[in-house]
Amino acid sequence: MENIKKVLYSGSQREITEKKSRFIATIAPVKTEEEAIEVIASIKKKCWDARHNCFAYVIGNELQRFSDDGEPSGTAGKPMLDILVSKNIHDVCVVVTRYFGGVLLGTGGLVRAYQKAVNQSLSTCVLLEPLEGELLNIKSDYNSAGKIKHIMDSLEIFGKNVEYTEEVKIEAVVTIEKKDMFLEKIKEATGGKIVVTSNGLIEFTIYESKLILF
Numbered sequence: 001m002e003n004i005k006k007v008l009y010s011g012s013q014r015e016i017t018e019k020k021s022r023f024i025a026t027i028a029p030v031k032t033e034e035e036a037i038e039v040i041a042s043i044k045k046k047c048w049d050a051r052h053n054c055f056a057y058v059i060g061n062e063l064q065r066f067s068d069d070g071e072p073s074g075t076a077g078k079p080m081l082d083i084l085v086s087k088n089i090h091d092v093c094v095v096v097t098r099y100f101g102g103v104l105l106g107t108g109g110l111v112r113a114y115q116k117a118v119n120q121s122l123s124t125c126v127l128l129e130p131l132e133g134e135l136l137n138i139k140s141d142y143n144s145a146g147k148i149k150h151i152m153d154s155l156e157i158f159g160k161n162v163e164y165t166e167e168v169k170i171e172a173v174v175t176i177e178k179k180d181m182f183l184e185k186i187k188e189a190t191g192g193k194i195v196v197t198s199n200g201l202i203e204f205t206i207y208e209s210k211l212i213l214f
Contacts, residue, residue, distance in 0.1 A: 003086075003087075003088045004088065004129050005088050005090060005129065005130060006087065006088055006089050006090070006127040006128065006129055007029075007089070007090050007091050007092075007127070007128050007129075007130055007203075007214055008027065008028075008029040008089060008090070008091055008092040008125060008126075008127060009029060009125075009126040009127065009128045009207065009212070010029065010125060010126040011026070011027040011028040011029055011092075011121075011125055012027055012121050012122075012124040012125050013025065013026045013027070013121060014117065014120040014121040014123075014124065015117075016113070016116055016117050016120055017101075018105060018109065018112075018113040018116075019101060019103040019105055019109070020101025020102055020103050021098055021099065021100055021101035021103065021105065021113070022097075022098065022099040022101065023096055023097070023098050023113050023114065023116075023117040024047070024096065024097040024098075024099075024117070025094060025095075025096045025097075025117035025118050025120060025121035026039075026043055026094065026095045026096075026097070026121070027092060027093070027094045027118070027121045027122060027125055028092075028093050028094075029091055029092060029093075030057060030059065030091055030092065030093045031059070031091055032059060033057075033059055033063060033065070035093070036055075036057040036059065036065070036093040039093045039095065040053070040055050040093065040095055043055075043095040043097060047097045049099075050097045050098060050099050051070070051098050051099060051100040052068075052069045052070050052071050052076065052096075052097070052098040052100075053069050053095055053096075053097050053098075054066075054067060054068055054069045054071060054076035054077050054080065054095070054096050054098070054114065055067050055069070055077060055080070055093065055094065055095045055096070056077050056078075056080040056081035056084060056093075056094055057084075057092060057093035057094065058081070058084050058085070058089065058090050058091070058092055059090070059091060060090060060091070061090065064081060064085070066078055066080060066081040071098075071110060072107055072110065074107075074111075075107050075110035075111050075114070076096065076110060076111075076114045079111045079114050079115050080094055080096060080114050080115065080118050082115075083115055083118045083119060083122070084118075087122070089122075089127060091214070094118055094121070096114050096117050096118065126207075128205045128207055128212060129205060130203035130204065130205055130214050131175055131203065131204055131205055132175065132176050132201065132203060133173050133174055133175045133176060133201070133202055133203070133204050134173075134174055134176065134179055134198055134199075134200070134201055134202065135160065135171060135172075135173055135198070135199040135200060135202050136171070136172045136173075136174055136179075136196055136197070136198055136199070137169065137170075137171055137196070137197045137198070137199055138169070138170040138171075138172060138186070138194055138195070138196050139167050139168070139169055139170075139194065139195040139196075140167065140168050140170070140190060140193065140194045140195075141167060141168070141193060142164075142167075142168055144168075144189075144190040144193055144194060145162075145168035145170065147186070147189040147190055148170060148186050148189070148190065148194070149170075151182065151185045151186055151189060152172060152182075155178055155181070155182055155185075157172055157173065157174050157178065157182060158172070158173050158206065158211045159171060159172055159173070160172070160173055160211060160213075171199070173202065173204050173211060173213075183196060202214070
């Protein structure tokens with residue numbers, strides 16, 4: 001089965017206990033490395049008395065970072081990152097705070113505990129699957145605008161913005177699969193009395209009847 005790309009939309013926080021140690025996993029959506037650093041700094045400030053605040057984050061399609069924050073090398077940050085990568089989750093930062101309970105878990109036990117904490121928190125997050133699309137700018141007269149809107153509704157194409165001036169300017173978000181059909185239909189319906197330009201490729205999805213751009 002294809003591992004479909006997912007983007008974190010809303011995060012969560014969950015806690016587990018392993019041999020008296022508390023592991024608190026905080027997962028937050030981030031768009032930039034600066035935002036990830038801010039999340040990590042905020043958790044470290046809040047949980048200043050914890051033994052460890054290990055983290056991992058994935059930004060976009062390429063940027064990945066992690067830290068064991070004092071745990072034995074390879075027992076925390078990298079296993080946490082492995083979970084994010086294996087599930088193909090992007091734009092996400094996870095911090096697992098450990099309050100040491102006095103009992104050593106061993107390297108294998110640490111890996112399992114950190115990964116379990118991440119998985120528990122992910123189970124209550126909202127993950128969205130991006131669609132590939134294109135943002136089209138459409139200019140038309142007022143008579144043609146109604147026809148374009150009707151076609152958009154029939155094809156389940158979302159409008160990002162509509163501006164009414166001397167003419168009507170519509171921003172339409174169209175999947176790659178529907179683009180040619182949509183252009184053909186609106187040109188036919190309006191007698192070609194429209195101007196269409198592309199604002200480039202985008203990733204988007206629809207969540208709770210709202211257009212979400214990534």
